Every structure is written in C-alpha cells, then in structure tokens.
Amino acid sequence: AKSAGRNAARLFLPHMQRDADARLELERGLRTALERQEFSLRFQPQVDMRGRPVGAEALLRWKHPRLGEVSPATFIPVAEETGLIHALGAWVIAEVCNHVREWRRLGMDFGGRIAVNVSPWQIAHPQFVPNIEAQVKAAGIEPSALTLELTESALLNDFDTALRTLHQLSAIGFRLALDDFGTGYSSLAYLQQLPLDELKIDRTFISALQPAITDPLAGFIVDIGRRLGMTTIAEGVETRQQRIMLETLGCDIVQGYFISLPLTADDFQRWMTRHAT
Ligand code: C2E
Ligand code: CA
Ligand code: CA
Ligand code: CA
Secondary structure: OOOHHHHHHHOOOHHHHHHHHHHHHHHHHHHHHOOOOOEEEEEEEEEEOOOOEEEEEEEEEEEEOOOEEEOHHHHHHHHHHHOOHHHHHHHHHHHHHHHHHHHHHOOOOOOOOEEEEOOHHHHHOOOHHHHHHHHHHHHOOOHHHEEEEEOHHHHOOOHHHHHHHHHHHHHHOOEEEEEEEOOOOOOHHHHHHOOOOEEEEOHHHHHOOOOOOOOHHHHHHHHHHHHOOOEEEEOOOOOHHHHHHHHHHOOOEEOOOOOOOOEOHHHHHHHHHHHOO
C-alpha cells in the first residue's frame, strides 16, 4: 500500500501511448493541412418560422489523408492549443467571403447572412479586428453579410478587452451571435452589456423538447433574447414537434437536421434555389 501512489504514477498503459500518438498525429497533420487543402466548409441552412431561408452556418470539415474525416470538436481544441487556430480561422473567414462574393455575382439569394464560428483565441488576438475588416474589404462584401458566432468562454478571460473588441466588430457592421447559450456561465448582467444581435439556444435545450414534456428552460431563454431585443435561433432542431414548440415559444429562426444537414457549397446553392420564395 505504501508504494501504491508511486506505482500509479508510473503506470503507463498501452492505450495512453496510443492516445498520445493520436494527438501527435493530429497536431502534425494540422500543421500541413492548410497548404495541402484538406479543409472544406459545409453550410447548414437556417430558416424563419415561415420556412423562408435566412442564411446558413458555415461548419469546418477536415479530411485527414489517413484518419479520414476528423470532427471539428476533436481538431479545433488542438488548433487552439498549438496556435494554428489563427491561420485556420482566417482561412475560414476568407473562404466564406469568397463564397458570398461568388453567390452575389451569380445573383443567388443566400439569405443575406452567413454565420462563422469564431474561437475565443481569435477574439483575444490583437490583430483580429483589423484583419477581419481587411478581409471583407478585400472581398468587396459588406460586413453585415457575416454573423460572428462567439461562445461565452470568449468573455471569461478578460471581459473588458473582449467587450471592447465586440463593440469594435459591431461598429464595423458585423452581426454578433452568442453561441451555445445556456451552457456557460455568463450572467444576465453581462448579457445586457454585450452588443449582440442574436442569441443561439444550445442543442441540449432543444433535445429536451419532447412530446408531452414541457421544458421551461427553452422558453425562458427565448424570452431573455426577445426582451433584450435579440433574434433568437434554435440549433439542433431534429423533429417537426420541436419546430412547432419553438414557434409557440416565439423563437425566430431554426437550424438543424429537420431543416437540412450541413451541405457542400454546391448543394447549399441548389437548396437555396429550391427554397427561394
Ligand atoms: P456548434 O457551433 O454548436 O455547431 C453545431 C453542431 O451541431 C455542428 O457540428 C452541426 O453539424 C451539428 N448539428 C447541426 N444540426 C444538428 C441536429 O439537428 N442534431 C445534431 N445532433 N447535431 C446537429 P460540427 O459541424 O461537428 O461542429 C462541432 C463544433 O465545432 C461546432 O459546434 C463549433 O463549436 C466547432 N466548429 C465548427 N466549425 C468551426 C469553425 O470554423 N471554427 C471554429 N472555431 N469552430 C468550429
Ligand atoms: Ca456555432
Ligand atoms: Ca452552437
Ligand atoms: Ca452546441
């Protein structure tokens, strides 16, 4: 018993070696993935309660040559830890700008706003605001075509700096959305100070909406957003029932497998043409 602690500390099981190897392979792969053009975007349509398309969320995909499709939930944290998130995030923004410019050129109605996920690490970078402003300018698109989706963790480290950054982005004309709302720690007092246009209700509250189950939280969150004058969006809407319940609750926009899977740019273009009003 005396040496149990020491033995435990020495314990290194084969699966731990495998985990470390896998992590290292991801990290190595990420370093070359941009130049090897292994990333792509999917666009998941968002519709209002009358079914009219209002835009889409851009979601990042990575096809690793050996591991195949790796989930962003797996590789984004690695990109953040290694600092690669800045180059990767800039690529996502450039790619979205290019698509928006192309859709405009084709006269395609893409709903007017594409949501882009922005990591807290990007927000904290002192060059983020000038860089993204230069990017939309270079692409010749208006900043309001982009909705930047931020999570509450972007505010945790240095609230005052983050607040200043959000005000700068908002003043330039970007739309701002708080993502995964309800899962973090932000107080209602914080929420009122932020220049947010949209509140995105996390999927956990949407999956709680089942027939004959009245989950008070989803309705509560919709109310908060409405009272603060924000557009409310429900993510992860998978059933007709959920969509109807959200309409009853007063939610503005829905996104999820019930409406559409995330689509390639080409499929998104076709989807929009089919659903144009
Ligand atoms: P998120 O921002 O909460 O994105 C929503 C996730 O839910 C996406 O997973 C989407 O494919 C999935 N989803 C959409 N509809 C449904 C549905 O009806 N049911 C269910 N069960 N899931 C649905 P995905 O694409 O795997 O992305 C996971 C997370 O990775 C995202 O969560 C976001 O936090 C992050 N991420 C994705 N793209 C980017 C990016 O370009 N930059 C950054 N920083 N993070 C990204
Ligand atoms: Ca998101
Ligand atoms: Ca989300
Ligand atoms: Ca989520």
